[in-house]
Amino acid sequence: MADIAFLLLIFFLVTTTMDQDIGILRQLPPPVPEDMEYPEVNKRNVYEVLVNAQDRLLVEGEPMDIRNLKEGAIEFYTNPRNRSDLPQMREVTRASVQENINQLRQAIAENPENEDLKKKLEEWEDKMVAIELIGEYRELPSSALISLQNDRGTSYDMYIKVQNELSAAVNELRDELSLEKFNVRYNELNPADDNDKPKIKAIRAVYPQRISEAEPKDIGGQSR
């Protein structure tokens, strides 16, 4: 009996895989029709990150070391010194949000079928909640994004490093804000908790994750 149990123990010991799967979650953009025209975007609203086949970075046209990428992304998200080559931040004030909500309510009253308007109203109401929770804030323009482009020859390792740094930038900002306003770290807020949910939403409204994984080009360097 004892040795059978022992054998079984060995068997399960060997077959056990403590496989915890962790990773960086991303949402891919939906497929686009081929003839779609790309909207013109303001250059200052795009933070261009290129990685070539030698795993070197070119950020906003300048070579950059990966160690500085997080700082760079944070500056892009906040633009603290109102630089003219970074996004123009918009003040989100109570008055302006209220005005928009009122306007939308009126528009919806006139044609109640319109789903777009309702969605917009929801967005603005979320902003109002954010203001209630954390006060008036500065918002990234909606077209602002980090565009990550890689070469076909870029190594996966480097690509993940870059993704990681870009995520780190947002997470650091969110953490800072969360600690300041709610005294907990952002990732300690529980999305299943009705109390925390609006807080998470508010923080996300202030610092949205905006990373676009553009299709690769041969952006120089030999691709293998």
Added chain:
Amino acid sequence: MLLFFFMVVTVMREDDPMVKVERPLATETESLEKKSLVDYINVGPPVDPRFGTEPKIQLDDSFAELSDIPLWIELNREARDEAERPLITTSLKVDKQTRMGIVTDIKMELRESNALKINYSVNQGSEID
């Protein structure tokens, strides 16, 4: 006691790894909830050198080509409840030496098949000091 512990925690591996995957390191990770809603695509050099050293794609138990991905996604979708389908995550387990070309091709296939939730599988850690 130990026996019961291991009996309980043992999850039979669903697929034999046929490709070597050394995951890259990252710090900003999230853990995947709901394992039953995760499908894995493994990419890396084959374990068996007879299949060469170039990175290959493994879906479930066999090597696959890029063109097999849409059907695979479709079958995985069929296997789940209607309500859970939008929550399916595709986890990419890619060897860190792999070039992005093949990964991008996979991402394009996933986009075309509308499997937009993806996860880059990594290990916790940092290489940047």
